Amino acid sequence: MLGAGASLARLLRRAPPLCLQRRSRGGRLRVREALAAQAPGGDVRVQGWVRSVRSQKEVLFLDINDGTSLQNLQVVADPKLESRDLGFGSSVEVQGKLVKSHNRKQNVELQAEDINIVGPCDPMAFPFKLKARHAMDYTRQFPHLRCRTNTFSSLLRIRSKATAAIHSYFQDNGYVHIHTPVITSNDCEGAGELFQVETASKTSEPGKNPHFFNVPAFLTVSGQLHLEVVTGGFVRAFTFGPTFRAENSQSRRHLSEFYMVEAEISFTESLQDIMQEMENLFKASAAAILSRCQEDVELFHKYVAPGHKDKLDHMLKNKFVIMSYSEAIEVLKKAPEAFSFKPEWGCDLKKEHEKYLVKHCADIPVFIINYPYDLKPFYARENEDGPQRTVEAVDLLVPGVGELYGGSLREERLHVLQSRLDRLGLLDTYQWYLDLRQFGTVPHGGFGMGFERYLQCILGVDNIKDVIPFPRFTHCCLL
Ligand code: 4AD
Ligand code: MG
Numbered sequence: 001m002l003g004a005g006a007s008l009a010r011l012l013r014r015a016p017p018l019c020l021q022r023r024s025r026g027g028r029l030r031v032r033e034a035l036a037a038q039a040p041g042g043d044v045r046v047q048g049w050v051r052s053v054r055s056q057k058e059v060l061f062l063d064i065n066d067g068t069s070l071q072n073l074q075v076v077a078d079p080k081l082e083s084r085d086l087g088f089g090s091s092v093e094v095q096g097k098l099v100k101s102h103n104r105k106q107n108v109e110l111q112a113e114d115i116n117i118v119g120p121c122d123p124m125a126f127p128f129k130l131k132a133r134h135a136m137d138y139t140r141q142f143p144h145l146r147c148r149t150n151t152f153s154s155l156l157r158i159r160s161k162a163t164a165a166i167h168s169y170f171q172d173n174g175y176v177h178i179h180t181p182v183i184t185s186n187d188c189e190g191a192g193e194l195f196q197v198e199t200a201s202k203t204s205e206p207g208k209n210p211h212f213f214n215v216p217a218f219l220t221v222s223g224q225l226h227l228e229v230v231t232g233g234f235v236r237a238f239t240f241g242p243t244f245r246a247e248n249s250q251s252r253r254h255l256s257e258f259y260m261v262e263a264e265i266s267f268t269e270s271l272q273d274i275m276q277e278m279e280n281l282f283k284a285s286a287a288a289i290l291s292r293c294q295e296d297v298e299l300f301h302k303y304v305a306p307g308h309k310d311k312l313d314h315m316l317k318n319k320f321v322i323m324s325y326s327e328a329i330e331v332l333k334k335a336p337e338a339f340s341f342k343p344e345w346g347c348d349l350k351k352e353h354e355k356y357l358v359k360h361c362a363d364i365p366v367f368i369i370n371y372p373y374d375l376k377p378f379y380a381r382e383n384e385d386g387p388q389r390t391v392e393a394v395d396l397l398v399p400g401v402g403e404l405y406g407g408s409l410r411e412e413r414l415h416v417l418q419s420r421l422d423r424l425g426l427l428d429t430y431q432w433y434l435d436l437r438q439f440g441t442v443p444h445g446g447f448g449m450g451f452e453r454y455l456q457c458i459l460g461v462d463n464i465k466d467v468i469p470f471p472r473f474t475h476c477c478l479l
Contacts, residue, residue, distance in 0.1 A: 029098075032068035040098040040108050046073060047093045047118070049148060052130060055082055062115075064092060067153055070295045074103065077112035088130040089121030089148065133303065136466045143470055143478050151304065154296035155459075155467060158289060162455060165288035166240060166261055169281055175236040175263060180223030182242065185215050186429070188225050190377045193245045194218040195256075219244035222448055224379070225433060227264035228410060231444055232436050238263045240451070250473050252463040253401060253453060257472040261454075264446035271392050271409055274445045275367050278396055278405050279320050281449070282365070286316055286458055297459065305460025311399060312458060314363060321366040323357070325390070328368050331360055346372050349395075354402040365398045378420050378430075381409040381445075394447070398457045407447025414438055 029037075029044045048066035055061075060079045063072035075094050086092070093116040101109040127142050128134060128149055139146045146152040170177065183197055197217045211217065223239040230237040243260040263277060290297055301309040323331075332343035332353050341350045349357070349368070357366055371380075373388040380391035393408035411417045414437040421427050421434070455467040465471040470479055 030068045031064065031066045031071075031073045034073050034098060034108060034110065035069060035071055035106065037098055037108055040100050042097065043095070044098050044110070045093060045095050046075075046110055048073070048091070050086065050088055050090050050092055050121075053082075053087060055079060062086070062092075062094075062112075064094065065153075067147070067156075070150060070154055070157075070299060071106070074101065074106060074109040075112050075115075076109050077115060081112060081115045083115075083117065085117045085120035086115065087121060087123045089123060089126045089128070090117055091119040091121075092117055136304070136461075136463065140463075140465055140471075147469075151299065152466075154293075154299045155455075155461075156469065158293045158296050158300075158459070159455065159467070159469075161292045162285060162289050162451075162458075163240070165285045165292070166281070166451075168288070169284050170236075170238040170263065173236070173280075175238045176230070176234050178223070178227060178230050178237050178239050180220065180226040180239040180241065180262075182220055183213075183217050184220045184226075185213070185217055186225055187218065188220070188222040188377070188379075190424075191221070193221060193247050195244050195246050221245055222260065223262050224264065224446060224448065227262055227446060228379075228433070228436060228444070231264040231266040231446075232440065232442075235266045236263070248474055250475070252465075253456070255452060255464055255468065255471055255473055258464075258468070259451035260448045261451055262446065262448040264444065266442045266444045268445055269409070269443040271369055271394055271445065274407050274409065274447055275320070275322065275369075275394060275396075278367075278394075278407060278447050278449070279365075282396075282404075282454075283316055285454075286312070289458060300459040300461065305462075308460030311363060311460070315365055315398070315457075318364045320396070321361040321364050323361070323366055323368055324370045325368055325372065326370070328353075328357055332356060335360075346374070348375055351402055354397045358397050358399050358402075363399045365396055365404070367394050367396050369394045371395075376408065378417075378424055378426065379408070379410050379433075381411045382416055382420075392445075398453075400460065400462075401453045401457050404453050404457060405447050405449045407445065409443065409445035412437060412441045412443050414441065 027044055029046055031046060031048055034046055046064065048064035050062055051065050051072050052063040060077040060082050062075040064075055065072045094110055094112050095114040096110050096112040098108050099111050101107060127145060134149060139149055139152060147156055187194055195218060197219060199212050220243060222243060223241065227237050227239055240261045241259065242257055244257050246256065247254055326345065329343055329345050335356055337356055339352050343353055370383060370390045371393045373382065373391050376391050376393040380393045383390045383392055391408065395403050396405035398404045414434065417437055418434060421430050452464045452467045456464060461467050
């Protein structure tokens with residue numbers, strides 16, 4: 001990244017060699033670099049897409065953007081450089097000099113000597129209009145063009161920086177990054193929400209195994225079990241990749257393909273340790289995003305979700321609350337609200353219950369711990385409060401989104417795990433998983449955080465489809 005005082009000469013030294021510069025004399029600059037230049041002068045070449053054209057009698061103004069910055073670069077040109085094809089949305093290459101700007105909003109502007117229209121754009125047919133602020137659900141209809149809007153290009157920059165911030169958090173805290181497989185033969189969560197992987201052309205020969213991999217294979221619902229393999233030899237591991245769920249839902253917080261951040265920690269017997277890591281990851285990554293994407297985040301907090309900045313500050317400055325599942329049910333039972341699903345011990349928490357619990361905790365994220373045994377997958381560690389009553393599992397609920405994280409201590413006791421898998425008829429399937437408990441087992445645990453839900457929570461975006469470049473959900477797989 002460039003410091004505010006980066007000199008133009010230094011920037012130009014990083015420009016591509018002359019042999020790569022077609023039809024041009026000046027060095028190529030990105031919009032972000034041009035805006036950061038404090039000492040203008042010298043020939044430059046800037047490429048991008050036109051965001052506005054203002055033609056006056058003696059001067060032509062263009063704003064161009066290349067995705068590197070929310071702010072556009074103002075181009076000032078002789079009106080004779082104007083052409084019919086130079087319109088909103090067209091792509092251009094501008095050759096000229098960076099000069100000090102008289103406009104208080106920017107330090108520099110580009111005085112054009114030549115404007116080359118790389119690709120014209122018919123403004124009548126282009127779905128986005130000059131100066132219009134399009135609603136998110138309108139923009140969503142154009143996944144192939146929406147990165148040309150301010151809001152979505154800000155989102156993509158934030159998403160990119162947030163990904164880097166999460167990787168940095170783990171790398172700085174002693175975790176090894178693992179590429180867990182996308183294709184797997186297990187259903188980690190046991191919920192049956194699987195997409196099966198098959199070849200497109202059925203070429204299996206009679207008498208031969210019909211499965212490409214000899215066994216049914218699926219797109220992963222979670223990398224947890226593979227991370228558990230790795231934490232059999234590494235104390236801390238993480239993965240951050242695409243995850244797939246065939247849930248029949250078009251809700252504003254469900255996708256069929258989403259990104260999950262998962263961590264696994266060995267030698268821990270305490271859910272407290274796991275929760276501390278969850279909270280640290282949430283807060284450290286948020287701080288990095290807020291400082292590295294200030295302008296882009298501001299756009300969301302100003303125009304998309306006014307008032308969200310205060311809500312986020314409130315989440316970041318308070319210690320997250322911890323409440324047991326049993327307490328949560330008591331709170332819900334005493335609530336004055338008429339829930340559509342009556343809360344009873346043993347029931348799954350519905351959206352309306354999560355919402356109430358977060359409100360009850362003064363809009364501070366709340367960890368719900370010790371869930372009923374039957375509500376959580378086979379790997380969750382059984383508590384010692386009665387046979388098969390509760391497990392050491394945790395969900396983190398956050399304002400506006402509901403469940404953001406799921407995690408647990410894992411059942412590391414061979415005999416306990418064996419009898420649970422036996423009851424589920426999964427002993428053969430998970431023999432390798434039992435081996436992990438047989439050969440140097442350690443108490444361990446971990447968590448998974450939905451990356452898109454995290455972005456929703458930081459930015460205040462209501463619909464999950466607006467925080468992922470290409471949303472996939474029931475009945476929709478555009479592009
Ligand atoms: O609670 P989940 O199902 O937990 C697991 O998969 C664990 N194996 C993770 C682990 O311990 N390593 O999913 C984790 C998070 C949820 O809390 C939610 O934020 C997100 O993943 N998530 C979804 N996000 C978008 N669309 C969906 N359909 C999602 N399903 C889960
Ligand atoms: Mg969950």
